[in-house]
Amino acid sequence: MFKxxxxxxxxxxxxxxxxxxxxxxxYLSRGGVQVLCLADGAGSxxxxxxGAQAVVDEACTTLVNRFADFAASDDGARIKVELLEQLVSKFNQVANQHGVESRELASTFMCVAVSGERFLGAHVGDGVVGYLKxxxxxVISAPDNAEFANQTTFVTSSRAAESMRLFRGSLEGVAGFILMSDGTAESLFDARTGRLAAACAKLIAAVGAAPADLSKTSKYTKRLRRLMDLKIRNATKDDCSIGILGRNLARTRPNRPVVGHQVPRGSHR
Amino acid sequence: MATLNIGADDLVDNPTPRVPVSLCLDTSTSMAGSPIAELVRGVNLFYEAIDEDDDAHDSAEINIVEFNSSAGLVHDFASIERLPRISSLTADGLTAMAAGVNLALDTLEKRKATYSGSGVLYYQPWLVLMTDGAPTDNIEIAVKRVVDLVETKKLTVFPIGIGSRADMNTLARFSPNRPPLRLDGLKFKEFFEWLSKSVARVSRSTPGDTVKLDLEGLEGWAEL
Incomplete structure (x- = not known):
């Protein structure tokens, strides 16, 4: 299990x-599947x-329920369409509740799901997904900024399916994953070299080494939050968000796999 | 938990995304006297205003292209700290506006390539075209280049007419999305103050933001 x-x-x-x-x-853990999602709502x-809340809610549920199907399928295009349809449907529902057009809920999206010894994930827009292997x-998925710094793709964009990066692979040797919004990426991702900052490895290791019975008020959680509240946040004017999955490889037992097909190797882009 | 000791060396200090601004200025004979003196003063005030804004200070990069009988680069793109303040411009010759616009677009393209090559993010470039007259060269290619870029949202253009003899019809051809501005008298100061605030707005924008120009701020010193 990842922490x-x-x-x-x-x-x-x-x-x-x-x-x-x-x-x-x-974060959602159910039936042997662990899912971590992050969304960055559009400033405009x-x-x-x-919208961002709807995306993470819906994606967590969908990936927990569909991990086995998605991991077993070789049809990446179908997975993208299904996932986006699910998210857009949720958008429409929430937009109706608020009496606005669904484009007013525009948000980026990224996720990683793990089960057994496999992982999969998806990414639309800016922000970064990386792992320690x-x-x-x-870097698994880099920012999609189009040409200009204030442009990216959102789940509601017409080219969302085209822009979505879908990825999957084996968890062998993987100590953890890190997801970050563009605000956090200003400190943890070098846009010039396309590499993650060294701090990412330390963060993944710290989460992996944390005690199993964590609470929101634990010393461990407070220290990570403090890092976000001060160092990461002070480097930008934008909101900052982060999601980390970590495990201690030396003590790792395979996650209880979700019932389903064997996951083929490779990734869809 | 493992010790969480994260220092400055573990983090990345990414460069601020840039806003390249090309000032394409008419320095033909008709600009001699007060107009060119006020223009120089306005440009330097623009630099000061950019310097004073925390966001624009780090993001704006400005060059100056002048056009008279030909086009030339007064100074290349530089951040506000490295920009040379201009002491004077010489007004002389014809109005080779097309040559000026083409040179300004070339410098913007080259700057964007420099940003891309070094992993520096950038915002949509700006072209500020200022003239008090009408072009004396063929503007067709320059107009097409500008219009294509504006329509594909790859350029923001501000055509500015100085005084009553500025050819606003020609300037309008460079601006498919909004009419050109005509300055009220020689109110360069007000224009450049407004421009610096607009640059600052862009430099604060994040993905998804639509940067709206403060058109009400034009009142009293310019007309659309």
């Missing part, structure tokens, strides 16, 4: 202009905090 940490903090720019925190993170969308930090 997890996820957190979002309101950016200084949002504090100044009175907008709420529009990043959201969520009036209800994007609700055999002691080496690697």
């Amino acid at each position: 997890e940490f996820h957190y979002q903090v309101r950016g200084h720019g949002h504090l100044q202009d009175g907008t709420p925190v529009q990043d959201r993170t969520k 969308a009036t209800h994007s905090q609700f 055999n002691g080496e930090l690697k």
Whole structure:
């Protein structure tokens, strides 16, 4: 089993202009599947905090329920369409509740799900997904910023399916994953080299080494939050969010696999 | 838990995303006297205003292209700390506006390539075209280049007419999305103050933000 940490903090720019925190993170563990999701609501969308919450809620449930199907399928295009349809359907429902167009809920999206010795994930928009494998930090999915710094793709964008990166693989040698919004990426991802900051390995290791019975008020959680509240947040005006899955490889037993087909190797992009 | 000791060396200090701004200025004979003196003063005030804004200070990179009988680079793109303040510009010759616009677009493309090559993010580039007259060269290619870029949302253009003799019809051809501005008299100061605030707005924007120009802020010193 992986241990997890996820957190979002309101950016200084949002504090100044009175907008709420529009990043959201969520973790769900059920039936041998662990899912971590992160979404960053668009600054221009009036209800994007609700959109980001809807995305992480719906994606966690969908991935817990469909992990075996998605992991076994070789039809990446179908998985993208199904996942997006699920998210957009939730958007429409939430938009109706608030009496707004669904584009007012615009949000990016990224997730990682693990079960047994397999993982899979998806990413739409900016932010970064990375992992620590055999002691080496690697980027799984880099930001999609189009040409300009203030442009990206959202779940509600017409080219969301085209932009979505779908990935999967074996958990052998994988100590953990890290998901981050663009605000956090300003400190933890080098845009010039396309590499993750060394801090990512330390964060994954810290989460993996944490005691199993964690509470939101534990010393461990407080220290991670403090890092986000101060160092990471002070490097940007944007909201900052992060999601980490970590495990101690030396003591690792395979996760209880979800019932399903054998997962083929490879990834869909 | 393992010791969580994260220092500055473990984090990344990414460069601030840039806003490249090309000032494409008419320095033909008709600009001689007060207009060119006020223009120089306005440009330097623009630099000061950018310098004073925390966000624009780190993101704006500005160059100046002048056009008279030909086009030339007064200074290349630089951040506000490295920008040379201009002491004077010489007004002389014809109005090779197309040559000026083409040179400004070339410098913007080159700057974008520099950003991309070094992993620096950037915002949509800006072209500020200022003239008090009408072009004396063929503008068709320059107009097409600008319009194509504006329509594909790869360029923000501000065509500015100076005084009553500025050819607003020509300037309008460079601006498919909004009419050109005509300055009220020689109110460069007000224009450049407004421009610096607009640059600052862009430099604060995040993905998904639609940066709206403060058109009400134009009142009293310019008309659309």
